[in-house]
Amino acid sequence: MLKSFFVAAASLILAACSSQPPAPEQAGAGVESRTPSAVKVETPQVKPVAQEPIDLTSMAALRDPRSILSKRSVFFDYDQFSIKDEFKPLLDAHARFLVANPKMKMLIQGNADERGSREYNLALGQKRADAVKKMLLLLGAREEQLEAVSLGEEKPRNPGHDEAAWAENRRDDMLYTGEY
Template sequence: MRTLIATLALAVPLLLAGCSSQPPAPEQPGAGVEDRKPTTVTTPAVTPAVTTGAIDPYSIAALKDPKSILSKRSVYFDFDQFVVKDEFKSLLEAHAKFLVNNPKMKMLIQGNADERGSREYNLALGQKRAEAIKKGLLLLGAKEEQVESVSLGEEKPACTEATEDCWAKNRRGDMLYSGEF
């Protein structure tokens, strides 16, 4: 019992010494509250562009004209890749502009792969390639309802030789317009 009393006698002054004898710090003021009242925002009148939705026959002719960039319909990919290379950006821009100017036109993108890899892998890779082209077109202004993407995997080769040059021709995405699929 004596040890308990002695321990308490020593502990009480130590506990009291831990308490600061300094007065508490003054309370800091809180952050100010800004009074915000709703205001009306005026925006200038916007007149929508008038589109008839008709398909421009001159644009349609450009799809078949070998001198037009629109006659080029394939985007080629590196081995085992589905990123659109910089060299095909202008091609996507031209096709996106065509789709924007012809809102009734539809496009089917067929993703392809070379014969290497399993059937399932090539179908998945072909789909990723088609989706990469579709995403690029949508970012450039084409509408979702205008563009569909599918994978053909290795089922529609452009070339059948077992060479690197031939395989490179099969790693592609083909863009087909209404009436072509």
């Protein structure tokens, strides 16, 4: 009985839709036919997948390339340690994840470009890791969840020796439990 109610409701909605005047773009184009042909069967199946919301507190979201949580790097300007505005949504999302998953821990690895002393660069990387840690704490993550360390200039992502390479290497990476 319920089923027949839904069918009736659906046909009412369909009727309502078809009673609306067609949009100018649709005129003569014949894009959306209400009588499905064999060719167009797959079209409506794509939409639900694309619109499926990603649960930004789930473990799967850490690896899902469509999720902001799969992004793990924060980049810095030369001799700078402040978080640029463009990375604030990223840190906000990671902070929410940490709040929702209090057992998850994060290792923040700071990096520096290759110029100058290795130990001083280690300290520069530490400053960058500390900056991300501080922001995540402000956004609600707990001290026990976070460790900020530095790899200095020792693990460059880009092995080059120009400004493009150095910019890529002035970076923090965020790693979760099980990833380091």
